[in-house]
Amino acid sequence: MQLKTVEGDVAKLAARGEAPTAGLSDFLVRDTPVAYAFIGPAFFLLLFLVAYPFVLSLWFSLSDARVGETGSFVGLDNFARLLRSGIFLQTLQNSIVFTAAALTLKTVLGMILALLLFRLVRFKRLIRGAVLLPFIVPTALSTLVWWWMFEPLYIVNYDIPWLPDPYLAMFTVILVNTWRGLPFFAITLLAGLVAIPRELYEAAESDGAGPIGRFWHVTVPLLKPVLAVVILFSAIFTLADFNIVYVLTKGGPFNMTHLFATYSFVLGLQSGQIGQGAAVSLFLFPILLAVVFVQLRMVRKAAMYD
Amino acid sequence: MTSPGRRIRPLFTLYLPVMPFVLFALFPLYFMLITSLKKNSELYDVTTVPFLIKRGVTLGHYQLLSQDTLFWSWFVNSLIVSVAATVVSVVIGILAAYPLARLRFPGGDSFGVAIFVTYLVPPSLLFLPLSTVVNRLGLSDSLWALVVTYPTFLVPFCTWLLLGYFRTVPKEIEECAMLDGCNRLQTLVRILLPVAVPGVICAALFAFTLSWNEFLYALVFVSPAELKTMTVGVISELIRGDIYYWGGLMAGACVGSLPIVIAYVFFLDYYVSGLTAGAVK
Numbered sequence: 260m261q262l263k264t265v266e267g268d269v270a271k272l273a274a275r276g277e278a279p280t281a282g283l284s285d286f287l288v289r290d291t292p293v294a295y296a297f298i299g300p301a302f303f304l305l306l307f308l309v310a311y312p313f314v315l316s317l318w319f320s321l322s323d324a325r326v327g328e329t330g331s332f333v334g335l336d337n338f339a340r341l342l343r344s345g346i347f348l349q350t351l352q353n354s355i356v357f358t359a360a361a362l363t364l365k366t367v368l369g370m371i372l373a374l375l376l377f378r379l380v381r382f383k384r385l386i387r388g389a390v391l392l393p394f395i396v397p398t399a400l401s402t403l404v405w406w407w408m409f410e411p412l413y414i415v416n417y418d419i420p421w422l423p424d425p426y427l428a429m430f431t432v433i434l435v436n437t438w439r440g441l442p443f444f445a446i447t448l449l450a451g452l453v454a455i456p457r458e459l460y461e462a463a464e465s466d467g468a469g470p471i472g473r474f475w476h477v478t479v480p481l482l483k484p485v486l487a488v489v490i491l492f493s494a495i496f497t498l499a500d501f502n503i504v505y506v507l508t509k510g511g512p513f514n515m516t517h518l519f520a521t522y523s524f525v526l527g528l529q530s531g532q533i534g535q536g537a538a539v540s541l542f543l544f545p546i547l548l549a550v551v552f553v554q555l556r557m558v559r560k561a562a563m564y565d
Numbered sequence: 566m567t568s569p570g571r572r573i574r575p576l577f578t579l580y581l582p583v584m585p586f587v588l589f590a591l592f593p594l595y596f597m598l599i600t601s602l603k604k605n606s607e608l609y610d611v612t613t614v615p616f617l618i619k620r621g622v623t624l625g626h627y628q629l630l631s632q633d634t635l636f637w638s639w640f641v642n643s644l645i646v647s648v649a650a651t652v653v654s655v656v657i658g659i660l661a662a663y664p665l666a667r668l669r670f671p672g673g674d675s676f677g678v679a680i681f682v683t684y685l686v687p688p689s690l691l692f693l694p695l696s697t698v699v700n701r702l703g704l705s706d707s708l709w710a711l712v713v714t715y716p717t718f719l720v721p722f723c724t725w726l727l728l729g730y731f732r733t734v735p736k737e738i739e740e741c742a743m744l745d746g747c748n749r750l751q752t753l754v755r756i757l758l759p760v761a762v763p764g765v766i767c768a769a770l771f772a773f774t775l776s777w778n779e780f781l782y783a784l785v786f787v788s789p790a791e792l793k794t795m796t797v798g799v800i801s802e803l804i805r806g807d808i809y810y811w812g813g814l815m816a817g818a819c820v821g822s823l824p825i826v827i828a829y830v831f832f833l834d835y836y837v838s839g840l841t842a843g844a845v846k
Contacts, residue, residue, distance in 0.1 A: 395825055
């Protein structure tokens with residue numbers, strides 16, 4: 260299983276002091292100048308276009324910078340103002356509701372779909388190809404068709420005001436995110452299912468476990484690492500979603516569907532308050548850190564069992 | 566022991582339950598296609614069945630899109646940006662993945678972790694400061710802004726994916742080449758890459774797809790209408806005021822998705838393996 264090797268890589272990066280190899284290959288493995296030359300381009304890219312902007316973002320969030328002005332240091336003023344702002348608190352609430360609901364739907368439906376795909380014999384490629392399609396098509400464009408479907412003209416709505424209604428709008432945004440993200444869950448969990456040794460199921464069956472027992476006592480425990488990676492990964496990118504909300508609702512009605520990304524876009528670019536905008540987008544950072552921390556820890560634990 | 570009951574059972578326990586998922590996945594795309602082919606008279610007639618075309622197919626929306634909008638410029642812009650960003654990112658990714666997979670050097674572990682962390686950074690975290698950086702570099706409102714910034718999320722992905730592939734290739738074949746007098750770069754290009762071709766194709770396909778589908782950076786960094794990419798052009802230039810030309814919009818969405826769908830049909834297996842290997846966004 261590919262996912263395993265990827266995790267294994269982190270494990271090897273994380274676990275220091277590998278077993279010393281024999282003389283010749285040990286010599287071949289040490290070539291510091293070449294190593295630095297090879298990672299050079301990637302290193303400078305990350306330095307100037309990821310690390311530097313990140314530091315800049317921290318500075319913005321602590322300043323009253325506006326478009327075209329560097330601004331001056333104002334401490335935690337931006338954050339304090341955000342936490343007193345009704346729109347921001349609404350955004351915070353929206354983000355939690357959106358992420359929790361979309362992740363739950365994607366996990367449950369993704370698991371069911373993966374179990375179904377796993378058992379397919381005929382039309383296997385065709386069906387897998389079909390359910391993966393929403394993930395490949397440009398999100399901004401496919402969201403457009405969802406908008407059209409929920410337009411108060413016809414289709415899903417006989418006079419139901421989907422997008423103008425705050426709660427239905429949130430429901431729609433969650434639905435579209437689920438539509439797009441479900442294939443990722445299904446296909447990755449499927450890869451996890453394929454890697455579970457058949458013998459374990461046979462052993463469980465001979466011990467008298469039914470299909471449900473086998474699912475809870477064999478599938479779920481063995482799928483846990485894959486599940487964790489998929490959910491954590493998706494948590495970041497669901498929380499940071501921009502395209503769907505921007506195209507479908509622009510954060511409205513009454514800011515009821517704003518997420519961090521869209522609100523930061525409105526504050527930072529449309530009203531030019533870069534400081535405030537940067538502060539909003541930085542709220543994504545703690546969750547990112549938490550995910551990195553958990554993943555690295557999981558991987559280290561895996562390395563210990565190796 | 567294949568009784569008829571045993572053969573029919575999967576129909577109800579497997580193919581029937583999987584159908585709702587297939588419909589859920591495909592219906593919006595089907596609806597996109599039929600809307601783009603429908604005449605306006607039928608499209609805006611509330612009494613018709615929206616799921617079917619009954620009054621004849623028209624290519625009018627596509628014609629309008631070609632003649633009255635900058636659609637093909639956006640298409641070409643997307644193509645240029647995606648190809649350039651993909652080539653740059655795959656090359657940088659190959660170079661970075663090699664020492665991480667093969668060599669031991671001071672700072673190697675930290676660099677691996679840095680790549681992993683960057684891989685998890687969503688574009689919406691950095692678009693504000695990046696727009697300042699792009700401005701200072703004098704690249705705003707040019708396609709270069711995108712060619713330069715897309716690698717920030719493509720390189721970590723490519724490096725990560727290729728790292729996995731390189732590790733599966735036995736070291737011994739390279740060692741032989743090096744003892745024969747090849748240098749590192751020659752070994753990488755002549756020995757390792759030919760073996761890792763599937764990995765490189767996979768990285769390139771995903772890099773192209775991610776670039777083609779990118780929306781936020783393209784929206785923020787490039788504002789002249791004729792320089793926009795496909796996704797941004799359709800969203801921001803075709804939607805004007807309160808009247809939406811849904812036929813034209815859907816035609817744009819269809820053509821805009823087409824290159825990716827074609828690549829997908831031909832390289833389905835690469836997409837599946839890349840998805841599970843890299844856990845793509």
